[in-house]
Amino acid sequence: MTSSAKTSYVIKDVAILDGKPTDIVIKDGVIAEIGKGLTADQTVNGSGCIALPGLVDLHTHLREPGREDAETVLSGSRAAAMGGFTAVHAMANTNPVADTAGVVEQVWRLGQEAGLVDVRPVGAVTMGLEGTALAELGAMADSAAAVRVFSDDGKCVHDAALMRRALEYVKAFDGVVAQHAQEPRLTEGAQMNEGVISGKLGLAGWPAVAEEAIIARDVLLAHHVGSRLHVCHLSTAGSVEIIRWAKSRGINVTAEVTPHHLYFTDDVVESYDPIFKVNPPLRTKSDVAAVRAGLADGTINIVATDHAPHPSEDKDCEWTAAAFGMTGLESALSVVYETMVQTGLMNWAAVADRMSVAPAQIGRVSTQGQPIEVGSPANLVIFDPRASQEVDARKTVSASRNTPYAGRTLPGKVVATFYRGKPTVLNGELNA
Amino acid sequence: MTHDFEPKGHVVLDSSDISRALTRLAHEIVERTQGATNLTLMGIPTRGASLATRLGEKISEIQGNPVSVGAIDITMYRDDLRSRPARALLPTTIPPEGIEGRLVVLVDDVLFSGRTIRAALDALSEHGRPELVQLAVLVDRGHRELPIRADYVGKNLPTSRSEKIQVNLIEHDGVDEVRIERES
Amino acid sequence: MKHLLSAADLSYEDAILVLDTAKQLAAATEQGVGKLPPLRGRTVVNLFYEDSTRTRISFEAAAKRLSADVINFSAKGSSVSKGESLKDTALTLEAMGADAVVIRHSSSGAPHRLANAGWISGGVVNAGDGTHEHPTQALLDAYTLRSHLRNGEGDLKGVNVTIVGDVLHSRVARSNVLLLNTLGAKVRLVAPPTLLPYGVEDWDCEVSYDLDASLEGSDAVMMLRVQRERMNAAYFPNAHEYSSRYGLNVTRMNRLAESAVVMHPGPMNRGMEISADVADSQRSVIVEQVANGVSVRMAVLYLILGGSESM
Numbered sequence: 001m002t003s004s005a006k007t008s009y010v011i012k013d014v015a016i017l018d019g020k021p022t023d024i025v026i027k028d029g030v031i032a033e034i035g036k037g038l039t040a041d042q043t044v045n046g047s048g049c050i051a052l053p054g055l056v057d058l059h060t061h062l063r064e065p066g067r068e069d070a071e072t073v074l075s076g077s078r079a080a081a082m083g084g085f086t087a088v089h090a091m092a093n094t095n096p097v098a099d100t101a102g103v104v105e106q107v108w109r110l111g112q113e114a115g116l117v118d119v120r121p122v123g124a125v126t127m128g129l130e131g132t133a134l135a136e137l138g139a140m141a142d143s144a145a146a147v148r149v150f151s152d153d154g155k156c157v158h159d160a161a162l163m164r165r166a167l168e169y170v171k172a173f174d175g176v177v178a179q180h181a182q183e184p185r186l187t188e189g190a191q192m193n194e195g196v197i198s199g200k201l202g203l204a205g206w207p208a209v210a211e212e213a214i215i216a217r218d219v220l221l222a223h224h225v226g227s228r229l230h231v232c233h234l235s236t237a238g239s240v241e242i243i244r245w246a247k248s249r250g251i252n253v254t255a256e257v258t259p260h261h262l263y264f265t266d267d268v269v270e271s272y273d274p275i276f277k278v279n280p281p282l283r284t285k286s287d288v289a290a291v292r293a294g295l296a297d298g299t300i301n302i303v304a305t306d307h308a309p310h311p312s313e314d315k316d317c318e319w320t321a322a323a324f325g326m327t328g329l330e331s332a333l334s335v336v337y338e339t340m341v342q343t344g345l346m347n348w349a350a351v352a353d354r355m356s357v358a359p360a361q362i363g364r365v366s367t368q369g370q371p372i373e374v375g376s377p378a379n380l381v382i383f384d385p386r387a388s389q390e391v392d393a394r395k396t397v398s399a400s401r402n403t404p405y406a407g408r409t410l411p412g413k414v415v416a417t418f419y420r421g422k423p424t425v426l427n428g429e430l431n432a
Numbered sequence: 433m434t435h436d437f438e439p440k441g442h443v444v445l446d447s448s449d450i451s452r453a454l455t456r457l458a459h460e461i462v463e464r465t466q467g468a469t470n471l472t473l474m475g476i477p478t479r480g481a482s483l484a485t486r487l488g489e490k491i492s493e494i495q496g497n498p499v500s501v502g503a504i505d506i507t508m509y510r511d512d513l514r515s516r517p518a519r520a521l522l523p524t525t526i527p528p529e530g531i532e533g534r535l536v537v538l539v540d541d542v543l544f545s546g547r548t549i550r551a552a553l554d555a556l557s558e559h560g561r562p563e564l565v566q567l568a569v570l571v572d573r574g575h576r577e578l579p580i581r582a583d584y585v586g587k588n589l590p591t592s593r594s595e596k597i598q599v600n601l602i603e604h605d606g607v608d609e610v611r612i613e614r615e616s
Numbered sequence: 617m618k619h620l621l622s623a624a625d626l627s628y629e630d631a632i633l634v635l636d637t638a639k640q641l642a643a644a645t646e647q648g649v650g651k652l653p654p655l656r657g658r659t660v661v662n663l664f665y666e667d668s669t670r671t672r673i674s675f676e677a678a679a680k681r682l683s684a685d686v687i688n689f690s691a692k693g694s695s696v697s698k699g700e701s702l703k704d705t706a707l708t709l710e711a712m713g714a715d716a717v718v719i720r721h722s723s724s725g726a727p728h729r730l731a732n733a734g735w736i737s738g739g740v741v742n743a744g745d746g747t748h749e750h751p752t753q754a755l756l757d758a759y760t761l762r763s764h765l766r767n768g769e770g771d772l773k774g775v776n777v778t779i780v781g782d783v784l785h786s787r788v789a790r791s792n793v794l795l796l797n798t799l800g801a802k803v804r805l806v807a808p809p810t811l812l813p814y815g816v817e818d819w820d821c822e823v824s825y826d827l828d829a830s831l832e833g834s835d836a837v838m839m840l841r842v843q844r845e846r847m848n849a850a851y852f853p854n855a856h857e858y859s860s861r862y863g864l865n866v867t868r869m870n871r872l873a874e875s876a877v878v879m880h881p882g883p884m885n886r887g888m889e890i891s892a893d894v895a896d897s898q899r900s901v902i903v904e905q906v907a908n909g910v911s912v913r914m915a916v917l918y919l920i921l922g923g924s925e926s927m
Contacts (some may be wrong), residue, residue, distance in 0.1 A: 021871075191724075194814045198813075199819075200790070201724055202745070203747075203748075205814055270726075272729055272732075273732075273733075316703050316733065317703060317729070318723040318725060318726040319723060320724065320727070320746070446639050507654075508653055508654040508922070513654055513922060513923065516923055517924055518617070518921075518923030519923065520636065521636070522631055524644060524647065558650075
C-alpha cells in the first residue's frame with residue numbers, strides 16, 4: 001500500500017458518533033467532505049463502525065528520558081495510536097524530571113520526530129518533584145513545548161502553601177495544576193485500598209480519605225485564589241461527591257478517572273498479582289459505581305489512561321516489591337465502551353466529549369478534540385464495536401506488557417486512527 | 433453403621449464362621465507359642481487391630497490371664513506411598529511392656545501381596561527388636577508378591593486377581609462377614 | 617494438599633486431618649521413634665527472608681524427622697542480600713529439585729506468589745508472610761487448645777478464645793481467626809482501636825477494646841507480641857499505658873476460669889503484653905506450643921509431600 005501526505009481517504013458507511021452511516025473524506029490533513037457516495041484515493045470500510053474525534057490523553061507516562069527500558073516516546077506514541085489517540089500528555093516524572101524548559105523541549109521534539117500523535121509534555125510543579133520549591137513553570141510554558149499542564153504526578157503537592165502558589169502562578173499563562181491527590185502521611189507504605197480486603201490480605205491500606213482530604217483542600221484553595229484545578233485519577237465515591245459540590249459552588253475544577261478505576265475492584269488483589277498494583281489503588285464496588293455515575297453526569301470531565309509502563313522485573317515479583325502502575329493506552333476505548341456505553345450510561349457523543357473534546361480543552365490543545373465536520377483537522381478514530389479481542393500481553397505495542405486486562409476479552413477494536421490526515425492505524429494494524 | 437447401598441458380591445464367611453476361625457487361631461497361637469506367656473499381638477489398623485483385640489480376648493480366656501495387645505500403623509512404611517495422595521495416619525499403640533525381646537504376632541484381616549506385612553516389619557523394627565515375629569491373618573487369598581507367608585490362617589480363599597475381598601467387622605461395619613466381590 | 621498458604625485454604629476436614637496426623641506423629645515421637653521414613657528422597661527448602669530461628673528450627677526438625685533432605689536458605693549472607701529477586705531464587709531452587717519450599721517473607725503474599733507465579737512446581741508452605749498469615753502457627757495453637765480443652769480429639773466447637781494485642785500487624789491473629797472459626801471455636805479480638813485492622817467488624821469474630829470485660833468466659837487467652845516501636849507511630853502512648861490496659865498480669869489471670877489456658881506465639885515481651893509470672897505460671901502452655909509446633913509442621917509436610925503430587 002502506498003500512502004503519502006497527498007493521499008486522500010474515504011471512510012465508507014461510518015456512523016459519526018451516534019448518527020447514521022455516512023462517508024468521510026480526508027484530504028490535505030483536514031476533513032474535506034462528509035456525505036453519501038464519496039470517493040478518494042483509498043477506501044476504508046467503516047460499515048458498522050463509529051467515528052470519534054481522535055482521543056486525547058491528559059495523563060500518559062512515556063518514561064523517556066530515563067526509563068527507556070519501559071517505554072520511549074516512540075513506543076508510547078505507537079501504543080497511543082493503536083488505542084485511537086491522536087494526542088497524549090507526557091507526565092513529568094522522568095529522569096531527569098521534566099522541570100526545566102530543556103527537558104520538556106526534548107520530550108516535545110521526540111514526539112515530533114515520532115510523528116504519530118501530538119506529544120504534549122507536562123511540566124513538574126516543583127523542582128525534582130520534591131514538593132519544596134516551584135519548578136520553572138513560566139519557562140516551560142514559554143518553551144517550544146508550550147506547556148499548559150503542570151503536575152508532580154506520582155507525588156502529591158502536599159504543602160498547602162506551595163499548592164496555593166502554584167495554582168496562582170500558572171494563571172499568568174493559562175496553565176492548570178493537575179494534582180495527584182494523596183495525603184502522604186496517611187499513605188505511608190500503602191499497598192492497596194484500605195478496606196476489608198486489605199485487612200484480610202495484610203497489605204497496608206491506602207484509605208479513601210487520603211485522596212478526598214487533598215481534593216477537598218485543593219478545591220477550596222482553587223476557589224480562594226480563583227484558579228483552575230485539575231484532579232488526576234480520581235478513584236473514590238467521596239471524591240466524586242466533593243467535585244460535585246465544588247462545581248455546584250462554581251469552583252473551576254476538572255477531574256479525570258482512569259479506565260482501570262472504571263473497570264476493576266480491589267478484590268482482584270486477592271491474587272497478590274502485582275499486575276493489579278496501581279496508585280491510586282483499585283477501589284470497592286461502590287466506588288466504581290460512583291465514578292461511573294460521575295463520569296456519565298459530567299462531574300468527572302474526562303477519562304485519562306495513567307498509562308504507566310513497567311518492565312517485567314518490576315511486576316514479576318512479590319506484591320510489595322512491585323512498581324505501581326498499569327498500561328492503558330491500547331485498551332482505554334474498549335474499557336470505556338464496556339463500562340460506560342454497553343452499560344447504557346453514556347452514548348458515543350459523551351465518549352467523544354470525555355476522551356477527546358474535554359481533555360483537549362483542559363490541556364489547551366487547540367487542534368484536537370474538534371467536531372467531526374468539514375474543515376476540522378483530520379484527527380479521527382474509527383472503532384468497530386462489534387469486534388472483541390482477548391488481550392494478549394505479549395502482543396502489546398507498548399514496550400511494556402503490564403496490562404491488567406491480559407487474558408480478558410474486551411469488546412470493540414480500533415480499526416483506524418487518522419492523525420493530521422495520515423493513517424497511523426489501518427485495518428487494525430499499526431501503519432507506521 | 434448401615435450400608436448406603438446393597439452390598440455387592442456374596443458372603444463367604446458369616447459371623448459364626450469368623451468367630452470359629454478366630455477361636456481356632458487363638459488355640460493355635462497358644463499352642464505354638466508355648467502358652468503365650470511372652471506374647472504380644474500387634475494388629476495392623478484398621479481391621480487387623482480389631483481382630484488383634486478379639487484374638488487377645490480369646491487367648492486370655494484360654495489362658496486365664498490378659499494378653500498384651502497393640503496396634504502398628506504401616507502407612508508411612510508403604511512402598512506405594514507416592515502412588516496416591518497422602519493418606520491419613522492411623523494410631524500406633526505400643527503396649528507398656530514394649531516389643532523388645534517379645535514374641536510378636538502381627539494380625540491382619542487379609543493377606544494378599546505381602547507388601548503390607550513387609551511394611552509392618554519395618555514399622556515394628558522402629559520400636560524394638562522382638563525375639564520372634566509371626567503372622568496371623570483371617571483370610572489368605574494368595575497372589576503373593578514378596579517371600580512372605582502367614583503362620584496362622586483363619587481361612588484360605590483362592591481368588592482371582594480381579595476379585596475383591598471385603599472383610600466387614602462389627603466394630604467398623606456393623607456386621608461380621610467376609611465377601612467376595614467381582615470387579616465390574 | 618498442594619500448598620499451605622493461608623489458614624483459609626483448610627476446610628474443616630483438612631484441618632482435622634492435619635491435627636489428627638500431628639497427633640499420630642507426636643505419638644510416634646513419644647514412643648521413641650527417631651526418624652520416620654515417608655519423605656525419604658524429598659527435598660525441603662527453608663527459604664527464610666526474615667530472622668526467625670524458632671520457626672526455621674521447628675520446620676527443619678519436622679522435615680528431618682520425616683527423613684527429608686533439608687536445605688536452609690536464609691537471606692543473610694546469601695545471594696538474596698546481593699539483591700537477587702524472589703523469582704530468581706525460586707528458579708534456582710526449582711533447578712535444584714526442591715519438592716517443597718517453606719517460606720518466611722516480610723512481604724504479605726510472597727508465598728502466594730511463589731506458589732502461583734509459575735516459578736516453581738513444588739509445594740509451598742507459608743511460614744509467615746508480612747502482616748498476612750502464619751497458618752502453621754494457627755494449627756499448632758489449635759492443636760494445643762484441642763489437647764488441653766478437648767482431650768486431643770475432634771474440633772473446638774464451643775471453645776472461647778480471646779486474642780489480645782497488636783492484631784493489625786499480626787499474621788498469627790489472622791490465621792487463628794480463620795482456623796479457629798473453621799474448627800467451631802468462638803474468637804474475640806481485644807486491642808486498642810488503633811491496633812485493629814480496618815474492616816475488622818466484617819471478620820468472623822467479636823471485637824472488644826476492653827480486656828477486663830473479656831476475661832470471663834474465655835477458655836484460652838492468646839497474647840500477641842506488641843513491639844515497643846509501635847508507640848513511635850502513635851498506636852498507643854507508651855509501654856506502661858499499654859501493659860496496664862492490655863497486658864496479662866497475675867490479677868487478670870486469676871479472673872480466668874480454672875481450666876483456661878494462656879498462650880503466646882513468641883517471642884514474648886515480658887512485662888509488656890505478658891508479665892513474667894503469667895508466662896511461667898501453671899496455666900501457661902507456651903513451651904508446649906513450641907513442642908507441638910514440630911508435630912504440626914511434620915503433619916503439614918507429610919500431607920503435602922507424603923503422597924503423590926496432586927490431590
